[in-house]
Amino acid sequence: MKPEDPRNQPNLMLIMTDQHFGDMLSCLGRTPGLHTPNLDRLLARGCAFDRAYATQPLCVPSRNSIITGRYPHEINVTYNLHGHPGFLKEPMMGTYLSDAGYDCGYVGKWHLAVPVEDKASHGFPFVRLAEEGGIDARIPKTCGEFLDRPRDRPFFLFASWLNPHDICEFARIAGGIPDRLPNGDIPPVPEDPAQLPPLPQNxxxxxxxSSVLARVQSLYPRIHPTAGYNELNWRQYLWAYHRLVEKVDAQIGELLHELEIRQLIEKTVILFTSDHGDGCGAHGWNQKQTFYEECARVPLIMTGPGIPSGGRLDKECPVSIGLDLLPTLLDYAGVPPPPALPGRSLKNLAEGGEEDEWPDHIILQTEFGGFGENQRSSIRGRCVVDRSYKYMCYVDRSMDLIEEQLFHLPSDPGEMKNLVHQPGHEKILERMRNKLQEYVRRTKDPFQPVPSTAQ
Known part of the structure; x- marks a missing residue:
C-alpha cells in the first residue's frame, strides 16, 4: 500500500487514555470542578466528535479493534487477556502505516494481542512500554526520544496512557480491598461534601x-467493590476520577510541548481518544463494559493540517473508534483502506465536509465476565446506536434472551426510561432489531438477536 503522493503525507499521532468518559473535558461544561486545560487547548485547535463510542467498552477488545479496524468478534479478542492466544491475526495499524512509508513508534500501555517482540505483526520498530510504577509520567519524554530519531520520512506515534484507569484501584481501596494506585497517589480525598462533585442525575x-448490572456486580466483587457505597463514597469516587483525568491532562500537555519545541505540532495530525469510559456512578456502576453512555462514549478530538480550528463539536454522527480511526489515519497517509475494513474515514467530516453520506448507525459489542481465559463471558450484549436512539440486547451463555432496552437519547440522555414496552415505539424497536440482524448476517457474529416480527 503506497501513497499517491508521499510529499503530502503529514505526521500522524494517536493519543489514547484509558477509561476516559467522553464528557470529561472541562471545555464542554458538563463536569463541575474538572479542569482539563491541555485537552481544551487541543480541541480549540481543531474539532471533536461528541458521539464517539468504544466498539467494545473493555480494554483489550477495544484496543485490538482500534489497532486492526475490525470488530472484536472478527479477530476473536472479546475478553481481557494479555497475549491473546486465540487472536486471528489481521494487519495492524503499525504495519499499514509502515507500508505507507511512515516511521512508526509506540509508547506506553500495550494491551495488544501480539507480543511486543513480534514486530512483523504489529509494525512498530520503536516500542517503549510502560514499566511498573509511575507508568504515565515517563510517556512525554519517551515520546520526545522518538521524535528526535533521525528520519527522512513522516512519523506515526501511538502514545498510550494508563490513566484515568487508576480509578479501578481507588474504588477497591475505598471499598476496603487492599490495593495501590499504579501511577502514584492523588491528593487526599476531602471528607467535606461541599468540596465534592454532585452525583449524576442518573x-x-x-x-x-438493566438487570445485568446487579448480576455482574454480585459475580465480581473485586471488580465492583462499590456495592456498599453510600452517597459520600460515590461523590469521593467522582472527585478522585476527576483528579486522575486532570493528572493525565497535564501529562498530555507535556507531550504537546514536546511537539511544540520541535516545531512539529503544525505539521502533525493528532487524534485523541480513549479505549472506553467509566461508569462514574451512573446507574450505580463503576468500571466499564455496559452500553450506557458513561461507559461506551469516549472523547474524540482531531487537529492538524487541513482541520479548521475553533473547537467545532459534531453532535450528530455516531462514530465507532474501533472501526473508524484506522481508515482515518490511512486517509491522511494518502492510501486507500482495504475494502475488507468496515469503518469509514473521518477526514472529510473533520475538515468541514458534508455529513450526508455518513452511516446512520453503529454497532457495539460487550461480554460480561471475560477478565481472563477462565472467566469467559456469561452474558453477551449487542447495541445499535443511531442519531437518536440506542437499542441494547443481552443474552446468556446459551444465547437465551435476558432483556432488551431502548432509549431516546435526546429526551433521555441519562438512559432512565426504557421504551421497549412503551406503546408507540413498536416501529422504532422493529427498526433497531432489523439493523442488529443485518449486522449479524453481514459480519458473521455468533450473537443471536431477537427475531424481527417481519420475518
Missing part, C-alpha cells in the same frame, strides 16, 4: 435499569 439503580 445515579442509583432503578427498575428501568
Amino acid at each position: 445515579h442509583g439503580q432503578t427498575p428501568e435499569d
